[in-house]
Amino acid sequence: MKNLVILGAGTSGTMMSNHLISKLPKDEWTITIVDQYKTHYYQPGFLFLPFDIYTSKQVKKNGKKFIPKQVNYILEKIDLIRPEENKINLESGTTLDYDILIIATGTKIAPDEIEGMNGPEWYKSIFDFYTYEGAKALRNKLREWEGGKLVVHITEMPIKCPVAPLEFAFLADSYFKNKGIRDKVEITYVTPLGGAFTKPKATEALHYLLEEKNIKEVTDFNIERVDYENHKIIDYADVEVDYDLLVTVPTNMGDALIERSGMGDDLNFVPTHKATLQTKDYENVFAIGDATNLPASKAGSVAHFEAEILTDNILRYIKGEPLKEEFDGHANCFVETGNGKALLIDFNYTHEPVEGTFPIPGVGPLKLLKESRTNHMGKMAFRWIYWNMLIKGIHIPFVSATMNEKGKKFDKVTN
Amino acid sequence: MIKVIANKEIEVNDEGYLVDFKQWDREVCECIAGECNVVLTEKHYEVIEYLQEKHKKEEPLSIRGIKKSGVINIKEFYNLFPGGPLKISTKIAGIPKPKSCI
Numbered sequence: 001m002k003n004l005v006i007l008g009a010g011t012s013g014t015m016m017s018n019h020l021i022s023k024l025p026k027d028e029w030t031i032t033i034v035d036q037y038k039t040h041y042y043q044p045g046f047l048f049l050p051f052d053i054y055t056s057k058q059v060k061k062n063g064k065k066f067i068p069k070q071v072n073y074i075l076e077k078i079d080l081i082r083p084e085e086n087k088i089n090l091e092s093g094t095t096l097d098y099d100i101l102i103i104a105t106g107t108k109i110a111p112d113e114i115e116g117m118n119g120p121e122w123y124k125s126i127f128d129f130y131t132y133e134g135a136k137a138l139r140n141k142l143r144e145w146e147g148g149k150l151v152v153h154i155t156e157m158p159i160k161c162p163v164a165p166l167e168f169a170f171l172a173d174s175y176f177k178n179k180g181i182r183d184k185v186e187i188t189y190v191t192p193l194g195g196a197f198t199k200p201k202a203t204e205a206l207h208y209l210l211e212e213k214n215i216k217e218v219t220d221f222n223i224e225r226v227d228y229e230n231h232k233i234i235d236y237a238d239v240e241v242d243y244d245l246l247v248t249v250p251t252n253m254g255d256a257l258i259e260r261s262g263m264g265d266d267l268n269f270v271p272t273h274k275a276t277l278q279t280k281d282y283e284n285v286f287a288i289g290d291a292t293n294l295p296a297s298k299a300g301s302v303a304h305f306e307a308e309i310l311t312d313n314i315l316r317y318i319k320g321e322p323l324k325e326e327f328d329g330h331a332n333c334f335v336e337t338g339n340g341k342a343l344l345i346d347f348n349y350t351h352e353p354v355e356g357t358f359p360i361p362g363v364g365p366l367k368l369l370k371e372s373r374t375n376h377m378g379k380m381a382f383r384w385i386y387w388n389m390l391i392k393g394i395h396i397p398f399v400s401a402t403m404n405e406k407g408k409k410f411d412k413v414t415n
Numbered sequence: 416m417i418k419v420i421a422n423k424e425i426e427v428n429d430e431g432y433l434v435d436f437k438q439w440d441r442e443v444c445e446c447i448a449g450e451c452n453v454v455l456t457e458k459h460y461e462v463i464e465y466l467q468e469k470h471k472k473e474e475p476l477s478i479r480g481i482k483k484s485g486v487i488n489i490k491e492f493y494n495l496f497p498g499g500p501l502k503i504s505t506k507i508a509g510i511p512k513p514k515s516c517i
């Protein structure tokens with residue numbers, strides 16, 4: 001018997017186990033998946049949890065429900081990858097052998113990277129919403145907060161779901177309006193980028209949203225430290241921004257496991273071929289989702305597109321055929337804009353769409369780059385799709401892994 | 416588009432970054448620096464060489480990378496290229512604006 005081992009049972013790992021179980025001959029391959037936690041979190045829900053839009057129950061389920069029965073599911077912390085020997089060490093001392101390895105260990109926040117962030121004020125006046133604990137603590141804080149300066153902040157790029165902080169700012173605007181205290185809250189959006197949106201075209205088209213919602217913008221802000229005693233963030237150019245409540249997205253890094261195993265870059269992301277998803281250093285090791293260093297968005301939708309291509313490539317690798325160089329960085333994400341509306345953006349490594357329709361060219365029903373209620377319904381429906389289709393590896397109708405250029409108006413990215 | 420820099424016709428993109436690194440030399444460098452209000456010193460050139468080296472190896476540039484460069488710390492980097500140090504220094508070094516600045 002040969003062994004295929006998947007590290008991490010989050011969005012990507014769970015999807016891969018579901019895809020591969022039906023594709024690999026059962027009498028030849030054993031599939032094993034390892035994760036440290038028994039809970040599978042619906043991370044996009046962490047955006048809504050602080051505003052009491054979702055309950056904590058709606059964003060977590062037992063991971064076991066989503067892993068096929070024939071897959072060997074191990075709940076344990078992974079200690080080390082030994083790629084030269086094709087072995088994995090688990091925390092208990094058990095070792096696993098593999099013929100093929102898929103790294104799907106994702107990314108997590110590293111608030112220790114910035115002085116003063118993970119200090120005495122963490123979860124008192126400084127919060128993240130990228131973890132279940134953070135989103136829940138922030139919800140409790142917001143329930144009783146009476147207003148002041150709210151600063152929504154990104155520490156450094158790349159971060160997963162790069163639009164989430166902006167959505168947070170939009171939702172905060174609605175939340176405080178509904179509570180009748182919007183006039184007591186000043187919202188400032190602070191980013192290390194040159195603008196609020198990561199893609200220049202989107203920046204141009206969407207800037208009005210910030211103005212409409214009276215959200216102030218501080219750009220090109222590279223944070224040096226948090227002065228938690230005086231409630232300020234300070235950047236390397238000595239620019240200071242005052243806050244009463246700081247909602248930050250700390251540095252995102254790959255798991256320390258990747259660093260221990262000597263397989264990552266500066267941020268513990270695994271160098272990966274961007275079109276095939278094979279790692280650059282080992283041909284029998286593949287990587288998917290947030291764990292890779294690909295210049296694509298770190299998002300569940302991207303992982304979904306990657307999973308289809310990676311499944312094909314693993315089958316090709318087993319047969320000794322050349323890998324398909326197919327992944328184009330396709331991402332689409334709903335951007336929640338508050339007041340029950342959202343917009344949808346769809347792009348890849350080289351294209352920036354401006355307008356059009358999705359998923360059916362010319363029909364929609366979703367409109368790209370335009371705010372609408374249907375898009376908001378789409379975003380809300382995504383939770384159902386996530387639990388019932390996406391991570392189970394069920395193909396989502398009309399949505400293809402590589403970007404469909406029909407029905408969209410776009411410009412080529414030039415840089 | 417074509418821009419005349421140091422009396423030479425240089426191809427730049429719409430933000431003024433060189434399109435072809437082969438057209439970069441010290442004179443071009445001094446001129447772009449002048450436009451960015453930067454007076455170049457030996458330390459500047461040390462940083463520029465480091466950036467060009469990283470670019471040649473196709474390694475992404477970031478503020479974090481500067482911390483580990485061994486050439487300069489982030490504070491000094493801000494002092495040498497005030498404003499947006501990565502944006503400005505790469506322009507002067509004749510290499511593309513780093514993706515993380517976009």
Ligand SMILES: Cc1cc2nc3c(=O)[nH]c(=O)nc-3n(C[C@H](O)[C@H](O)[C@H](O)COP(=O)(O)OP(=O)(O)OC[C@H]3O[C@@H](n4cnc5c(N)ncnc54)[C@H](O)[C@@H]3O)c2cc1C
Binds near residue numbers: 042047076130161289
């Ligand atoms: C606030 C927020 C909003 C988001 N919104 C959206 C959205 O609207 N649309 C969208 O498409 N995406 C969204 N995302 C992003 C999406 O959730 C992630 O991109 C996706 O979950 C990535 O999947 P992954 O499998 O690569 O990583 P993960 O799902 O994070 O899984 C990694 C797994 O590896 C395990 N692991 C790591 N290290 C170890 C170890 N040493 N030992 C054992 N186990 C380990 C972890 O426990 C985890 O289960 C959002 C994310 C956040 C935080």
